[in-house]
Amino acid sequence: MTPAPKSPATASGGAARRRRGPRARAAALRNRLMLRVFLPLRKGRTARLHYAAILDGQTVNLHAELPPSAGLPERAEIVLGRGRDRFTTEARVYEGPAGQALVDAVVLLGEDVGGAPVGTGRRRLRLRLGTGRRSRTLSLLLLRPPVPYEGPTKPMAASPVTGERHRIGRSFRGSARVISTGARPSVEVTKVHLTHAGVTVDVRLLGVRAEEPWAEFVASGRRIEQPVTALAADAYRVEVPLDRMPPRGSRPDHWDIVLCDRAGRSLRLGRRLHDVRNPLRVFAMRSLAITPPGRPPMIVQPRYTPAGNLRVTCTSMPEAG
Known part of the structure; x- marks a missing residue:
């Protein structure tokens, strides 16, 4: 008996699953490399993000823990940059309940709303610390990308003012970045x-x-x-x-x-x-x-x-x- 031909919907679903397969395997491999290789190598030289999200379509919310080697600095700021372009915004540094140094920061995206002129493309998120005249810059390590939540509302996919789209991503080594694209027509x-x-x-x-x-x-x-x-x-x-x-x-x-x-x-x-x-x-x-x-x-x-x-x-x- 000749098998019945597959419907277009079934065929397209199978093609989508085949496309997702390599991506899922690549993501799993990157996570293993990050946790087993890059994280131990970078542990004392990076700040670890416990929370990173863009909830309103244009404001980055960050909560990070500093490595013990950083101590408790007097000041901190977030540096958003690509190449020689830099945008800085003040961050709050404080001591946590277990004595760890924590940092909270908010970064507004979009020159039209008074924030960082990000345009399109990828920009690194870094943390600059200072005590007296000394300063040092740390990468922000993002182990797990933001996970969509359930409920009647969802994270904004685009700025409500400009329509530009921003999301939190990470490099192959786990460094956090902001990825921006223009407004959809x-x-x-x-x-x-x-x-x-x-x-x-x-x-x-x-x-x-x-x-x-x-x-x-x-x-x-x-x-x-x-x-x-x-x-x-x-x-x-x-x-x-x-x-x-x-x-x-x-x-x-x-x-x-x-x-x-x-x-x-x-x-x-x-x-x-x-x-x-x-x-x-x-x-x-x-x-x-x-x-x-x-x-x-x-x-x-x-x-x-x-x-x-x-x-x-x-x-x-x-x-x-």
């Missing part, structure tokens, strides 16, 4: 104005520019073009054309919104820069009965899909019994 919803007169949506562009943009409202078998109004650089407002969106029959119509431009780009409107796992539930908006000019009343509800895309649902008003 997206249209971020900043405000939804919902009144009995209609709905307007404010957005801003991240990681992309638009040439003579317009909005398109798309439902099953229907497409409506709508102009947008510039509010500021890369910020726009669109009026939802409810007078052209009456429901057909008793079933609701679900409208997605896309920003298009003359260069051929098209991006869905949505909310991406947040830390919630269920935007549909957390960012819930009320529904309103709205009567567009020349149209019968209908129930309008803007909402976010589980993926964070903005959707406007229009439903016929139930007839009075």
